[in-house]
Structures are given as structure tokens and as C-alpha cells.
Amino acid sequence: MSIGNSPEDERPFEDGRSSDGHEEEARPSVGRALQQARIAAGLTVDDVSSATRVRIAIVHAIEADDFTPCGGDVYARGHIRTLAKAVHTDPAPLLARYDDDHGGRPAPTPAAPLFEAERIRPERRGPNWTAAMVAAIVAVVGFVGFTAFKGGDSDSDAASQVTQGATPSASKPAAPKPSNTTVTPKSDPSDSAIAAAPQDKVTVQVSAVDGRSWISAKDHNGRMLFDGLLKKGESKTFQDSSKVNLILGDAGVIQLYVNGKKIEDDFRPGAVERLTYTKGDPEVG
Structure with missing residues (x-):
């Protein structure tokens, strides 16, 4: 079935037989029940995926009674409950059927141990860039403050000379003062x-x-x-x-x-x- 097909294209055989001619079970499987409810609601797989945020591939797998992509019983039961609500059907019988087919309802697990049980390889440690960055910022701020202070002293000396009657020479242009602007390299x-x-x-x-x-x-x-x-x-x-x-x-x-x-x-x-x-x-x- 391609994404975007109309719900009518996915209707089950009306005579109660599957495509290979064998009779269906009296009670449909979890995946078949969800598929039938979706078709009855006039929804496509893409509609259900958009409404529930469950990926299209996972919706297809669940409707085919393949719960491997869900990542475990806890997540599979959550997907079944979400999809059932989206296609307007009661999730309780579907969850009971799933539990019967998969050895009973899983025991509740606290959130933190669930994450800690699935340990993933640690990230390789690198240099301590935080300390290096702080040291660089302190050095730049100190340099700017020092140059600004020296510039203030030079301005005070010039003002003192004018007050005492010193006359700047007209024959030589005044040398330009060095810029106190410090260019800080852009950081990553x-x-x-x-x-x-x-x-x-x-x-x-x-x-x-x-x-x-x-x-x-x-x-x-x-x-x-x-x-x-x-x-x-x-x-x-x-x-x-x-x-x-x-x-x-x-x-x-x-x-x-x-x-x-x-x-x-x-x-x-x-x-x-x-x-x-x-x-x-x-x-x-």
C-alpha cells in the first residue's frame, strides 16, 4: 500500500477471507482491528501518522502485527493506545489482546531506571575548552582596560601642555594616535x-x-x-x-x-x- 491511498483501497475482503483464500480468525488481530477501524473512520495511514506523530513506517508495521519497530512492549502498548484513539475505537480490548499474545502486561518501570538500563557508549572526553575560553575572555578584557587607561593618561598630558601655553608646531602635522580598538576573533x-x-x-x-x-x-x-x-x-x-x-x-x-x-x-x-x-x-x- 502506498502512502496517500484512499481508505477504500484498503478494505478487507467482504466474504471474511484473506487474499490467499483462507478464512480469517473469528476475532481480528490487534493490527487488523486497528486497520479496519481506520478504514471505517475514512482515514489513510498518512492521516493517522500526522494526527498521532507516529511515523508512517511504524503505523504500517503495527497494522501488519509487527511490533518490533516500537522498541519494546511498553512503547508498543503506548502506540496501540494512541492509534486506537486516533481511529475512534476503544483501546482496552486491543491492549488485552496484545497482552495475551505477548505474555501478559509488562510490570511498571520507573522512568529513571528505564533510561539507565539502556546505557550507550560514553562520549570521548576532549580538552577542557570551557576553562580556555574563560581565560581568553579575561585576557581580552584586561588588555582593553589597560589600553583605555593609557589612552586617558595621554589625553591628560596633552591638556596640561595647552594650559601651560604650549603651541603645537604648524610645520609638522600631528602624528595620528594609534587606535585602541581591539579586534576580537570570532569564536566558533x-x-x-x-x-x-x-x-x-x-x-x-x-x-x-x-x-x-x-x-x-x-x-x-x-x-x-x-x-x-x-x-x-x-x-x-x-x-x-x-x-x-x-x-x-x-x-x-x-x-x-x-x-x-x-x-x-x-x-x-x-x-x-x-x-x-x-x-x-x-x-x-
Whole structure:
């Protein structure tokens, strides 16, 4: 089925048989029930994806009873509940059917241990650019202040000579005074972000540079900071006193800056990534 087909093109066979001629089960599977409800509601897969922010590929997989792309039972049950509401059907029987088919309902898991259980390799540590940037700024400010002070002394000497009756020579033009303007080299955007990031907090900037992606962010207490779609070109910044937990729906389009440092990682397009970042030099936990 191609994206954008009308719901009528996806109607099940009216005689209760599948395309290979075998009879369907008396009770449809979870995926078939969602598909039938969507068609009855006059919606396409693209309509459901836009309304729920569940990627089109995942909607297709669920309707085919393939829950692997969901990333686990907890997320699969959440997708089933979301899709059921979008196609105007009761999610409770579908969740019960899913639990029967997959060994029962999963035990509730606190938010923080869920993220900590899926540890991802830590980011390689680099030089401490924060201290170097602060030292450079202090040096520039000191130099500007010193040159301004010396310039003030020169102006005072000149005023004193005029008061005492000294007459400047007309034969020689006055030499131009050296400029006190100090040109500060432009810093890289990542350096500016490093200098701006407070050291007593964890700061995470999420930017959708190559496309749109659903993202979720929680603080160290499990409180939701953001849950929604980040369109291409948009950015969100999250800050917490100790830890920020992320879920990236399509990590391949996302660029991360953590505590002012760009995260260089080879996230695959379409991959769902669950990440945890803490204070200091970025280290995924």
C-alpha cells in the first residue's frame, strides 16, 4: 500500500477471507482491528501518522502485527493506545489482546531506571575548552582596560601642555594616535555555547537539522519537559540540576549540544535512541 491511498483501497475482503483464500480468525488481530477501524473512520495511514506523530513506517508495521519497530512492549502498548484513539475505537480490548499474545502486561518501570538500563557508549572526553575560553575572555578584557587607561593618561598630558601655553608646531602635522580598538576573533558557535552553559547544571540543546523528529525530554524526577514533534530547522533547549533524559524518534536527523559541546555520534536515520546526560563533560549514561 502506498502512502496517500484512499481508505477504500484498503478494505478487507467482504466474504471474511484473506487474499490467499483462507478464512480469517473469528476475532481480528490487534493490527487488523486497528486497520479496519481506520478504514471505517475514512482515514489513510498518512492521516493517522500526522494526527498521532507516529511515523508512517511504524503505523504500517503495527497494522501488519509487527511490533518490533516500537522498541519494546511498553512503547508498543503506548502506540496501540494512541492509534486506537486516533481511529475512534476503544483501546482496552486491543491492549488485552496484545497482552495475551505477548505474555501478559509488562510490570511498571520507573522512568529513571528505564533510561539507565539502556546505557550507550560514553562520549570521548576532549580538552577542557570551557576553562580556555574563560581565560581568553579575561585576557581580552584586561588588555582593553589597560589600553583605555593609557589612552586617558595621554589625553591628560596633552591638556596640561595647552594650559601651560604650549603651541603645537604648524610645520609638522600631528602624528595620528594609534587606535585602541581591539579586534576580537570570532569564536566558533560551539565555543560560544560552551561559555554560556552553566557548570552547575546539565544543558541539552536538540536541533532538527535534517528533517523532523518526535522527541521526549524528562528531568531527573521523571517530570516531562517536552513531548512533541520538532520540525526541520527547529531547536529545543532543556536544563536540569542533575540529569536530562531524552527519547529521539528519528535520531538520524538530530544534532545535540550537551553542556555546550557538540555530540559527534553516528545515529542512524529512523533509529529510536534513548539517552541520558548529566553535568560536566558530556557523558551518556
